[in-house]
Amino acid sequence: MAAKQRVVQKVEKVVVVAVTKFKKILVLKTRSLSMTLRLAVRLVASLLLSLAVSVTSIQAAVLDKDRVDVLYHSYEGGGMKIDGPSILLRKKATESVAVTAYYYLDSISSASVDVLSTASAYTEERNEGQLGIEYLRDKTLMSFNLRQSDEDDYFAQSFSVNVSQDTFGDLTNLSMGLSYGDNDIKRNGDDIFEEESQQYRLRAGINQILTRNLTASLNIEAIADDGYLNNPYRTVRYIDNSIPSGVGYQSEIYPQTRNSFATKLSASYYLPYRAALFLHYRYFSDSWEIKANDIEVGYRHPFGDTFELELKLRYYQQSAANFYSDLYPYKDAQNYLARDKELSDFDNMTIGIGITYSIPDSLSYGHSRSEASLQWDYIDFNYNNFRNPMDEGGVGNESLYGFSANVIRAFYSIYF
Amino acid sequence: MIKYTVKAAILLALINLTGCSSLSIKPWVKPYERQNLADPIMSASRHPIASMHVAHVLDGREAARGAEGGEGGGCGCN
Numbered sequence: 001m002a003a004k005q006r007v008v009q010k011v012e013k014v015v016v017v018a019v020t021k022f023k024k025i026l027v028l029k030t031r032s033l034s035m036t037l038r039l040a041v042r043l044v045a046s047l048l049l050s051l052a053v054s055v056t057s058i059q060a061a062v063l064d065k066d067r068v069d070v071l072y073h074s075y076e077g078g079g080m081k082i083d084g085p086s087i088l089l090r091k092k093a094t095e096s097v098a099v100t101a102y103y104y105l106d107s108i109s110s111a112s113v114d115v116l117s118t119a120s121a122y123t124e125e126r127n128e129g130q131l132g133i134e135y136l137r138d139k140t141l142m143s144f145n146l147r148q149s150d151e152d153d154y155f156a157q158s159f160s161v162n163v164s165q166d167t168f169g170d171l172t173n174l175s176m177g178l179s180y181g182d183n184d185i186k187r188n189g190d191d192i193f194e195e196e197s198q199q200y201r202l203r204a205g206i207n208q209i210l211t212r213n214l215t216a217s218l219n220i221e222a223i224a225d226d227g228y229l230n231n232p233y234r235t236v237r238y239i240d241n242s243i244p245s246g247v248g249y250q251s252e253i254y255p256q257t258r259n260s261f262a263t264k265l266s267a268s269y270y271l272p273y274r275a276a277l278f279l280h281y282r283y284f285s286d287s288w289e290i291k292a293n294d295i296e297v298g299y300r301h302p303f304g305d306t307f308e309l310e311l312k313l314r315y316y317q318q319s320a321a322n323f324y325s326d327l328y329p330y331k332d333a334q335n336y337l338a339r340d341k342e343l344s345d346f347d348n349m350t351i352g353i354g355i356t357y358s359i360p361d362s363l364s365y366g367h368s369r370s371e372a373s374l375q376w377d378y379i380d381f382n383y384n385n386f387r388n389p390m391d392e393g394g395v396g397n398e399s400l401y402g403f404s405a406n407v408i409r410a411f412y413s414i415y416f
Numbered sequence: 417m418i419k420y421t422v423k424a425a426i427l428l429a430l431i432n433l434t435g436c437s438s439l440s441i442k443p444w445v446k447p448y449e450r451q452n453l454a455d456p457i458m459s460a461s462r463h464p465i466a467s468m469h470v471a472h473v474l475d476g477r478e479a480a481r482g483a484e485g486g487e488g489g490g491c492g493c494n
């Protein structure tokens with residue numbers, strides 16, 4: 001028992017030290033950001049510290065169960081084929097400490113419209129790893145997460161700290177968190193090219209039990225990017241009557257900063273015949289004048305203790321960045337230039353279906369409870385001011401671009 | 417500045433300690449009335465590994481980001 005207490009005290013000390021250090025780093029790193037964001041960083045750092053040192057012991061919460069998930073994922077659409085494995089492990093070290101480990105691989109084969117119009121198809125891999133630790137003290141859950149993603153031309157590292165607290169007779173859960181990420185960007189075939197960017201995230205949330213069948217949550221997040229935010233391979237096109245094709249290409253130029261704010265409202269409702277209904281709405285805006293809305297409805301229906309059906313419908317819509325254009329009137333037409341279809345005016349619709357099968361204990365590994373799941377999403381993208389340059393019709397009069405994608409996830413989960 | 421941050425932290429810790437006991441509103445859904453909400457089918461994180469993949473797929477294809485309710489941390493893709 002004394003040893004367990006020592007472990008708990010040690011972990012608590014580590015978390016508090018990590019929070020303090022993170023706060024110091026953020027204070028240093030955010031000098032270039034706006035005054036408002038700096039104040040917000042300090043306020044959240046204070047809140048994190050206050051939650052870390054407070055003791056509210058009435059009825060202790062519990063950590064989630066130990067589990068392993070092994071997944072195969074596949075994305076196919078718009079000339080891109082991405083697939084690979086993923087694994088997520090979660091294990092309690094003590095009743096108050098849990099560790100998580102995550103590995104993810106993207107094996108990419110790309111012949112997308114952007115690539116085909118100005119370059120040639122390519123293949124590449126992206127490896128991602130995450131390590132996390134969770135510490136539960138009474139009703140306060142603290143977590144610290146490290147993440148690394150590695151590609152030939154992109155290396156990203158980030159860490160995040162999150163704290164959540166049950167309060168008001170456990171009817172309310174308050175949460176907040178911070179993240180800092182650092183990215184090194186390279187360009188294949190160009191040894192001199194070397195750029196970097198940083199990302200800062202601040203978030204807060206409240207989850208409220210409203211009735212015995214209904215919960216709702218509100219999450220907000222501010223994100224600030226600083227540095228090289230372009231895609232180093234992409235180009236914009238402009239009218240050039242001096243050449244036979246009538247169209248010239250030049251590199252994209254993005255602003256060096258981007259600040260965004262998102263608000264998400266969610267509700268979960270338990271239906272009288274044992275099924276669950278989910279509703280999500282998010283509003284997003286940023287300093288590039290992109291505004292986006294997405295709404296999602298989900299439905300989960302169990303059939304006995306063996307099968308569970310999931311259905312999903314999601315609609316997303318965004319406006320274009322203020323410096324975006326599909327075709328500029330001439331070279332160097334603006335200070336900032338972008339023809340990235342992700343910054344254009346577009347919408348998409350997702351239809352998703354999933355099935356989970358509970359494997360009988362007698363057939364499960366080590367007689368643990370396990371499940372096999374298969375999920376399929378069909379996404380249809382429609383671009384309103386991005387044209388396919390390879391189409392007929394003449395420069396600027398080609399048909400508007402659109403594509404659909406099939407996303408598949410097959411995974412096996414073991415609870416032990 | 418550190419002094420003010422520490423003061424704010426102590427103040428917030430005190431507020432946290434006192435909790436909501438001073439408010440007149442009492443929790444209206446009792447612990448024994450929460451069995452429906454505790455049903456695994458109501459869990460938003462029922463399949464965490466699948467949720468992470470969904471977020472990753474959308475992150476690279478849409479400009480909107482943040483407030484997903486998870487930890488976040490960026491896509492790391494270009």
